[in-house]
Amino acid sequence: MALPRTHEPSVGALLRGWREQRRLTQLDLAERTNVSTRHISFVENGRSRPTSEMILILAEHLDVPLRERNQLLLAGGYAPAYSQHDLASPSMSAVSEAINRVLAGLAPLPAVVVDRRWELVAANDAIDLFTAGVAPHLLEPPVNVLRLSLHPDGMAPRILNLPEWKAHLLDRLARQAAAARDSALDDLHAELSAYSAHGPCSRTEAHPANTLVVPMRYQSPRGALALFTATTVFGTPTDVTVSELAIETFYPADPASAAALTASRP
The missing domain is CATH 3.30.450.180 (Beta-Lactamase)
Known part of the structure; x- marks a missing residue:
């Protein structure tokens, strides 16, 4: 019997979560990033696949920690942008x-x-x-x-x-x-x-x-x-x-x- 698939949140859903956590509307975020509210809406509902640059722009203005920015990139199908090294390295x-x-x-x-x-x-x-x-x-x-x-x-x-x-x-x-x-x-x-x-x-x-x-x-x-x-x-x-x-x-x-x-x- 096939096991049920687990679905990870999409990059749009994750970005929406961060925006709501910061108590910002789509219009607020659009004004901060100079990105149209239409495009932000399309990204959040999955109708548009954001580029890695767009993910990082939105994450920067949402004050997303670097660790979670890497997770956003992975969810969007991109490689992490920020390194992570042990302090003893x-x-x-x-x-x-x-x-x-x-x-x-x-x-x-x-x-x-x-x-x-x-x-x-x-x-x-x-x-x-x-x-x-x-x-x-x-x-x-x-x-x-x-x-x-x-x-x-x-x-x-x-x-x-x-x-x-x-x-x-x-x-x-x-x-x-x-x-x-x-x-x-x-x-x-x-x-x-x-x-x-x-x-x-x-x-x-x-x-x-x-x-x-x-x-x-x-x-x-x-x-x-x-x-x-x-x-x-x-x-x-x-x-x-x-x-x-x-x-x-x-x-x-x-x-x-x-x-x-x-x-x-x-």
């Missing part, structure tokens, strides 16, 4: 060296490099501030940085403002999952949401009206620290791996925290 030596220089230069500020699903790629020595007291199983590769932060056996018991920090991380993760249309991030969000937001040291704090960022307040081996994060990404990447890397750096939010971190500099 010789062709990525310049990127690896840049990451190592940045991480070393940021010390004594804790900094990590994560991929698109928040798995740890690299870190500087200052990250020991956060891993002290963490259960060993959470530090076994692949280490998920968000799980490490919010798991009851991870950093959570030492995050003094755990309820608001958890809400911040979950909101960020939800927006990332929606933007990337990545079900694995949805699953991670569901897992992290189930963790308790109340640890032995946690409390909800009111912030002054002039607060610019909500810091993570952490009971570290060097005392209580108030830290906020900044994210750095590579500009104009043409490799999938590079496009998905981000450097998360923790900066002191007050003079006491700055002094505590600076005191650790050799």
Whole structure:
């Protein structure tokens, strides 16, 4: 007996999905790309087969991640346009060296490099501030940085403002999952949401009206620290791996925290 065929979504259906995800009408996309609404409609309903150039133009204006742009091209019958190399490969030596220089230069500020699903790629020595007291199983590769932060056996018991920090991380993760249309991030969000937001040291704090960022307040081996994060990404990447890397750096939010971190500099 013949097995039923499985049908992969057409390139038109995939493009329509991305357009709807971005909450754009066909007219909105037409105005952004200088392509007629008629042609966009024909592409989406399968009446017209887009060229590889057209797929990339539409994907660019829909802010489709590079990994998914390759999938769009494959669905349209074309070869992928963006390479994907392992960070340890010789062709990525310049990127690896840049990451190592940045991480070393940021010390004594804790900094990590994560991929698109928040798995740890690299870190500087200052990250020991956060891993002290963490259960060993959470530090076994692949280490998920968000799980490490919010798991009851991870950093959570030492995050003094755990309820608001958890809400911040979950909101960020939800927006990332929606933007990337990545079900694995949805699953991670569901897992992290189930963790308790109340640890032995946690409390909800009111912030002054002039607060610019909500810091993570952490009971570290060097005392209580108030830290906020900044994210750095590579500009104009043409490799999938590079496009998905981000450097998360923790900066002191007050003079006491700055002094505590600076005191650790050799």
